Amino acid sequence: MNATASTPIDSAAKKAATAGRLFFLNLSAGRVLSANLDGSDLKIIIDEGRKLPDGLALDLAAGHIYWTNMGDPKQNDGSIMRSDLDGRNMITIVPPGGTFTPKQLQLEKRSGKLYWSDREGMRVMRANRDGSEIETLVDTSLGDSRPGADARKWCVGIAVDADGGKFYWTQKGSHDAGFGRICRANIEVPKGHSAENRCDIELLYDNLPEPIDLDFDPTDRMLYWTDRGDPPRGNTVNRAPMDPEVGNGREPEILFSHLMEGIGLALDLKGGRMFITDFGGSVYSANLDGSNRSTLLSAEGNLTGIAYAEVPSEWENEP
Secondary structure (H helix, E strand, O other), X not given: OOOOOOOOOOXXXXXXXXXXXEEEEEOOOOEEEEEEXXXXXXXXXXXXXXXXEEEEEEEOOOOEEEEEEOOOOOOOOEEEEEEEOOOOOOEEEEEEEEEOOEEEEEEEOOOOEEEEEEOOOOEEEEEEOOOOOOEEEEEOOOOOOXXXXXXXXXXXXXXXXXXXXXXXXXXXXXXXXXXXXXXXXXXXXXXXXOOOOOOOOEXXXXXXXXXXXXXXXXXXXXXXXXXXXXXXXXXXXXXXXXXXXXXXXXXXXXXXXXXXXXXXXXXXXXXXXXXXXXXOOOEEEEEOOOOOOEEEEXXXXXXXXXXXXXXXXXXXXXX
């Protein structure tokens, strides 16, 4: 499905002074929200009702927000939406049924592709920014019908390392069962193989409580993720090498704990900090090593995806 492009941010706005801004999702209310980095100036950008938004990505060059709607996990009605940064010109780019239960969403800017994990669909998928050319890159179903009942096959988080030619994803497993895992594969399916039988999938980390959203630091080659399982290893933010040494036996490093079912994660690498949401309704910030922890917002509903961006300063003062 092709979408009509809305007006991009003009060149003068691009050159204007910028300020850090957070965008995040309220799953329970069906809202896209935005706030300053200290939690002030909280705005509702989109209020579309209970469609269970989960994953969020920004395209500042074009002035767009993208987000996934899970829909009913038992029905094939997941979708992906797009709007301008201020919430105008909202359209559907992947219509209901184009994906089953889309979760975390990432925009790989070099290729202009949107990548997402499809939980009950048991897939990792991608499409163009207008929703065309939907592809399945990984199919973990092993022949199971959709919606998949085995949570060990549910794909949730996604991160794309274009320079390294790899994408990473989480498979959460049943609630706090210790079957969570993080895998990676080449961006392109090997010739002669398919999403169902590709030969290049690597298992990086196993026996995790419930890994959810992913992000990474390409310079230090570190992978970061939230985990919504039970303590002590769950309800945390973790990090570990993107290229683990085989057989080193090292546990991932826990950076941030005592979340109320941690979900969303966004890194500000230039600022050396991370932003986290949890299902308990809070937005947090901390340094990349977990120090300087701060609660920015609380009691905001069931929060899911989050993204950090530097937007034109004058945008903060718009109604």
